[in-house]
Amino acid sequence: MRPKMIKAIFKKEIIDILRDKKTLFMGIILPLILYPMLMIIMTQIMTMSMGNMKAKDINIAFEKAPSKELTYLIKNYDKDTTGNINIVNTKNYKKDLKDGSIDAYIDSENKDKIENYKIYINSSKENSSTVSSKLEKIFTSYKDDKVKNKIKQYNLNVKQTLDPVVYKTIDVAENEDVAGLVLGEILPFILIMGVLLGSIYPAIDSMAGEKERGTLETLFTIPISNLELVMGKYMAVSLCAIVTAILNVVSILMTLVYILATGNLTGQLFSNNFKLTNLIGPLFITIICICLFAMVVSAISMCVCSLAKSFKDAQNYITPVMFLVLIPSYVSMIPNISLNRTTAVIPVVNISLLIKSVLINNANLGLIALVFISNFAFAILSVILLSKMFNSEEILFGSSRNFSFLEKRSNIKKGTMPNVSDGVILYAIGLVLLIYVGGYLQLKFKMTGIVLTQIMIISLPLLFAFYIKSDFKKVFSLKLPKFKHLIGAISLWIGCYLLVAIITNIIMYYFPQNQKVVEGLNNALFMKDNLLLNLLIVAVMPSICEEIFFRGFILTSFKNNKKSYKGAIIFSGILFGIMHMDFIRIIPTSILGISFAYAVCKTDSIGVSMFMHFLNNGFAVIVTHMSSKFVSNTQSSEATYLSVSQIGVFLIVSLIFISLAVLLFKEKNKKLNNVAE
Template sequence: MRSKIVKYIFKKEMIDILRDKKTLFMMIVLPIILYPVLIVGMTQVMTMTMNSMNEKDIKISFNTTPDKDLVNIINENKPKEEKKDGKLKIVDVGNYEEALEEQKIDAYIKIIKDEKIQNYKIYVNSSKENSNIASNKIEDVLNEYKRDKIENKLEQENMNVKETLEPISFETVDTAKNEEIAGYFLGQILPFILIIGVLLGAIYPAIDVMAGEKERGTLETLFTLPITNLELVIGKYMAVSFCAIVTAVLNVLSILLTMVFIATSGGLASQLGVDGFNFGQLAIPIFITLICICLFSMVVSAISMCVCSLAKSFKDAQNYITPVMLLVMIPSYVSMIPNIKLNRMTATIPVVNISLLIKSVLTFKADLNLIVLVMISNLAFVILSVILLSKMFNSEEILFGNNKSFSFLEKRCDIKKGTIPSVSDGVILYAVGLVLLIYVGTLVQIKFKIIGIGLTQIMIIALPVLFALYIKSDLKKIFRINIPSFKSIIGSILLWMGGFIIVQVITQGLLYLFPQNMEVVEALNNTLFIKDKFLMNLFIIAVMPAICEEIFFRGFIFTSFNRSKKTVKVAIICSGILFGFMHMDFLRIVPTSILGILFAYSVYKSGSILTSMIMHFLNNGLIVFMGHYPDNKLIKMSSFIELNFNESYITKLAILLAISAVLVLLGIVFLKEKKNKLEAYTD
């Protein structure tokens, strides 16, 4: 690779990027004005709004004439600390509900007289602006009235008021420094804001250097030059990364300058509780944050370029990049979740590691080993993304192919051979199924419980079957309805046995790392099974999913993704991952995805969906059996899978994993047919 050529490509791309006003706005203008407006502007607006609300008089009404002492306290209620707070005013109304709705009064007090005590009920309309202020002021007045009554009673009994009402005194002392308080506050919201800022700074340059180049018709010209694809990729990548890094630096500087402004503004600093702030304490955290954000910018740049390379025009690229934005934005919220901290596991998860690292360094709780692990993992993601990008640049089909847009619900005319669903058909049908499962399936399962699970399974199988009939497909061909050989059945069972052991170990590991999920598992088991109805549970939880879910995933989804011999591996992995995500449970996503991949592999090798149905039935059937017969000897023998990390356990775990590896290898050997039926379908 020639550095001089890369430099020229970089220079050319930067000139093109800087010509785009939208990119300049997202890269420079937005970071500079965003944080002062958000932090300073919104704080001042909220302060002025609250002050104006506090200055308003609060109108109240009673159902009966209140006590004279209470009226005197209301009339003598003066603003505290010379603030222009509003006063309480007593007015008469008829229907208090209408008066509250029409804001003729802000609160209505109902006095319920008893023989010994008086009860006061305060009615407010929380949908109106002054309801909270009215409620707080009335409670203060009633507390003062109550205290006066108590003091008068004690004085009549010749008792010491202070000793009786205040036998002890206490005071809470906050030992946190202003820097720590500010770091904690920034650690909650800053990661999300920075990640979004970097994302916006990388997206528009990526769209311009990829889809924009295609739309202008200049990408073909670049490929005619005496340069290699790697030189072209690196030059473009450096330009996009540079823009993203500049955006990241401007974001950090803008936040820092905003904090300086707040700290030097007496009134605003006191309102936010950051007066006397020492910025020297945050120098190292901000420096580490800057380095991490720059690495993250490089990852986002490569991913954005990969996605934009699939688009033919600027408009298409904007549509393609939207899912990427969602996938990045959602994990960045993790900094706002109190119980999730940076550890060895979260330090390797993209986006999550950056968000938690920024939070940890700003709250002065960062571990040097974890910081290094985050940086290494992000550097690895950068290398992998660049490798993927270079591979995509070597594909003329990706760069200059037709790139047909998604087609759905379109009839195909190839009736003789039978229409094979496209990738877009599979993706959209999966999305439709996921939406129906969330909005319809959940409600049905809540209302009908285990019967609802059966109804959900019927919905799952109906979607692919009806769509396949609509596009006039060969159902036997799409859903791989063939009789497998005895050897394939044995191989599938062995493959499932090995996979089941691995899945159980992974599940126990996740429970060890996240013990709070044990309650979710127990609640799920309680709702799944009907006591003393083994056959019914077996049919709904094992038989129906083995048929319905396999038709959906290993039938329609797998077929739609498997367009040729080159895409078989992608189809196996994607159908398995989509199968895992369909279960929508953090604890089950990874284990279920692994099982889904094994199911798809058995279908691919055997050419029959019946093998995956057998595997699915055995997996769910064993779970039903374990739920009904927990005292069975075979069930008790599996208890040593639970993690405790002593020497005895590690030895057992090694033996267990060795057995599972042998079973998986035997399954692969048995499934290896001389002629692959599935390849014959796709060729």
């Protein structure tokens, strides 16, 4: 990689971005003008509305004429700071209250020398809460006067009788902590939205815009590697996102200074001795966090935009990304959710909660480091993915055909193979149906629901392949496996199973709270005392249905590059892990999915992955069945973890079995090399 070439591409992209007025407006003018205007206008509107509500006159009616004491309290209630409370006469109070002619109606009766009042209000009116609050205070004052007069009649001390116990609540929070709490709830969302605006438009222009203008092909004629081109574009888009994020922070900070200086918030949120300089440290860490997050968002935006053929397509593709990023950013506004080991590795959520914890001075150095490491890893993975996509001519300069199911079946050629777009849309449909339909079926019908869910999973790829007139044998790799490939499958499964055991043990050590989730899943999936039925539903059906879905249709659709199956293997495996929708199982299941896909690519037979899938699920069923027999009457023991030496032994044995499987699959590797040559 040559720094000079990267610098040249970087300068070219920056110049193109600066020439685009729309990008400049969204990235610079918007955060500097819009946010301050919104904050100042909203503050003034709230202040004015509260003042108007207080100053507005209130009209009330009584069924019976009130006492002189109560009338005096009503007419003199906060007369200097609020509007007048007028007592009016009416006969049809329900109609007048509904029309707004009066704001409240009071019914009264005396029973056993007790005055009983009922206050009727119309909550559909804007000032109903103000009316209710004022009247309740008046009647509270009226009641207190009555009590005091009664106590004085018996020659008792009013204070000792009414207030024998005095208490006071003292708030020890610093003004900066209070300000941090207020900013920590709203600032993450604003900053994340700013990062999106700062990265999306440059990403669209540098990827889809280049294609639409026809200049991307020209760049590939220059003696420059794809990685150098990617890094130059990525650095330019990241810089725009980072600058926008910093401008957002500066804009919000200056707006806060103005609001405090004018006194609009002072005394309402903090006391007058609030020092803004004490927030400099937390704001500095916030800027670092948001800059790192901007690098991740930039890479993801470029990946999505690289799939588009035009500026309009890129805007359509990027819309779901905006929702996926903005929705988790609301987590800072949810009480009782804080930064911990689990939330520190969840994208977007970790940044939002880290900014909040830093601003309220409740940050942990270990968790800060974990957030930094996870986001840095996300950025690296996104850049690697982006460079891989740049190596694919199908993605960059592919045909205009995107979603085959949108075309008429009569226009589709026989033998059409699914492409990446088809695989993505099938996965999206399957994920939505699994969440909404599959979740309901499994909750309602238990084991029968699992069967129905598996039938739904296998139906989708079969119907899709039928609609686009695909060759089922090629799409689903329908070929009988050789005996040595089955031996290799056993070896590969053992190696990956040991590797998964190590990773699961490490995850459970750092996140022990998920142990109950794992036990709950086991109890929900398996029927006691019915081994054969468990094997059929949990092992046999998924090994057929899920393999047809993932190692059949999804894996085939991702095979764009005939010389390399690495991307298809990895991405289909990750999607397999994500579809299990459980934090504790995503990484282990992804590893198993990658191994299943590797076996199919090396043998051209989906039967190998079905066999491995059956071994994995069947082994889990048998172990669970046997353990329930032996530990049926004992309490659940605490989780035990592998020692360092045991992890080392497991890892060595795992590598041995995986290496053996690679050797057994080597024949297929030679054939692939011959095809490539």
